[in-house]
Amino acid sequence: MGPGDLEQILQGLPYDDVPELLTSVRDGEDAGVYLLSERLAIVQTVDFFPPIVDDPATFGRIAAANALSDIYAMGGRPLTAMNLVAWPCGLDLGVLEEILRGGREKVREAGAVIVGGHSIEDDEIKYGMSVTGVVDPERMTAISGARPGDMLVLTKPLGTGILATALKAGLVGEADMNEAIDSMCALNGPAADALSRVGVSACTDVTGFGLVGHLYSMVRAGAVATDIWASEVPLFERTIDMAALGMVPELRFKESEGFGSVEVAAPRTDPLVVDTLFDPQTSGGLLAAVAPGDAEALIGELRAGPCPRAAVIGKITDGLEVRVRILDRRRD
Amino acid sequence: MNGADVDARGLRCPEPVLRTRKRLAETPGAFTVLVDNPAARDNVRRFAQTSGCSVEVVERDGEFLVSITPGEGAGPVAAEKPCPASAGAACTPAVLLITSDELGTGSHELGATLIKSFLYACAQGDDVPGTVILMNGGVKLATENDETVEHLLALCERGCEVLACGTCLDYFGLADRLRAGRVSNMYEIQSKLVGAPRMLSL
Known part of the structure; x- marks a missing residue:
């Protein structure tokens, strides 16, 4: 569902506002944060989806990295995870074992532990996790804190939705999309550590609503606006080739209400690149607003370490009518 | 509707x-x-x-x-621009399928020499094939063998599309060593072969 649809449904439901709940469901926050004591809160999240690659262990790794990411996006540390499995009757259980093995591998890498799970029968394979972590409420990175003048940092390239569609169509093989597969398998933990050392105003991760959709949630929650510099946004290899062949998945944010607050002012940018800014991502990178003085050093650290293609892709502004403006290139 | x-x-x-x-x-x-x-x-x-x-x-x-x-000359496009030169200008619609790094059986040495001179002749000849598809041992011609790589590049420059089977490159451990043409997949190769007005197999 698009963020607009979701918003509409949530508006119709009673909202349980208890003082211990530090996040608002209405902000499109990545995970729920519940205060346990003055210095300790639990962070909870859940995510699952059908296979996007053929190799089962790789799918397990991607699904786990994707679920763990929401904890990192809040500045938290994952502790426990529960597997969620939908499995077609009669399908080879050896495949499931491989998926779970891949998932476990990533959970262990994150320093967390799998404590159980739940499975149901379904027509289509689905796998994912519910993850619980902890965060110091003082150091939590909410989606809402972005300030005008902040620089926007993105830690992974875009294009996983387009490449996964091309893979499904047989136009690329898994060998052609190694960069994207490695990126989807990579935990956002090390990038989150780098962000937390610098200190960020706001943070989220880029997933199903695409870069523009998640950025829209961030600036709306912070009552600010933003410019994206299209030429600065890193894309995976082959993404534009495949978009040109019609391999773009449903751009859910473009069909949502939020799209009304987006202005495309990029006459020199390939429309396919603009489309890619809306491409739904699986296990996408972290998107953070950081003080302008910190951005350069942060990018240096990210590129030398866990995120070789991290980039400053725009800045937070104070517009009101237009929340997200897409420009051709950098304009400070 | x-x-x-x-x-x-x-x-x-x-x-x-x-x-x-x-x-x-x-x-x-x-x-x-x-x-x-x-x-x-x-x-x-x-x-x-x-x-x-x-x-x-x-x-x-x-x-x-x-x-x-x-439009003029429209057709289902390949995943990438095949070669620096624009494809198809002076090419015949023939598709050439090469499944070995030798031509014919009898002598390996002779077979290797023959495939070299055959590709040279193709690259120099009047009628350049529109597409060359390399499968199985044929992918070695675009990776390991300097002379055949050169002939294949010459074909590319004349507008020929050279496609190497990705599975075959992987099998021989040559995935990152392709020097002429581009990696393709079974879907594209199948559609080229089945759709070809004239298909030659070596």
Whole structure:
């Protein structure tokens, strides 16, 4: 569902506002944060989806990295995870074992532990996790804190939705999309550590609503606006080739209400690149607003370490009518 | 709304594009594709434009009728620009399938010499094949063998599309050593071979 649809449904439901709940469901926050004591809160999240690659262990790794990411996006540390499995009757259980093995591998890498799970029968394979972590409420990175003048940092390239569609169509093989597969398998933990050392105003991760959709949630929650510099946004290899062949998945944010607050002012940018800014991502990178003085050093650290293609892709502004403006290139 | 040449309603991406692609490859002339969601509409348009066609979309009752008119020299495009030179200008429509790094059986040494001179002759000759497909041991010609790489590059420059089977490159551990042409997959190779007006196998 698009963020607009979701918003509409949530508006119709009673909202349980208890003082211990530090996040608002209405902000499109990545995970729920519940205060346990003055210095300790639990962070909870859940995510699952059908296979996007053929190799089962790789799918397990991607699904786990994707679920763990929401904890990192809040500045938290994952502790426990529960597997969620939908499995077609009669399908080879050896495949499931491989998926779970891949998932476990990533959970262990994150320093967390799998404590159980739940499975149901379904027509289509689905796998994912519910993850619980902890965060110091003082150091939590909410989606809402972005300030005008902040620089926007993105830690992974875009294009996983387009490449996964091309893979499904047989136009690329898994060998052609190694960069994207490695990126989807990579935990956002090390990038989150780098962000937390610098200190960020706001943070989220880029997933199903695409870069523009998640950025829209961030600036709306912070009552600010933003410019994206299209030429600065890193894309995976082959993404534009495949978009040109019609391999773009449903751009859910473009069909949502939020799209009304987006202005495309990029006459020199390939429309396919603009489309890619809306491409739904699986296990996408972290998107953070950081003080302008910190951005350069942060990018240096990210590129030398866990995120070789991290980039400053725009800045937070104070517009009101237009929340997200897409420009051709950098304009400070 | 009905009577469309390709009815892709109820299908999710990438299926509408694959059906459009098939129609474009198999039947000459203009045609229409009927889809029922914006994602499919946009993708069919993207694909058709990339394939050199002109595109018009009419919306009615939540469905989209996409009219596609092939342009000059339009056809289903490959995943990438094949070679620096623009493809096809001076080429014949022939597709050449090479499945070994030798030509013929009898002597390995002779076979290796023959394939070299054959590719040289192709690269120099008047009639350049439009497509060369390398499979199985044939992929070695575009990776390990300096002389045949040179002939294949010469073919590329004259507009020939050189495709190397990705599975075969992987099998021989040559995936990162392709020096002429580009990596392809079974889907594309199959569609080239089946759609070829003239196919030569070595």
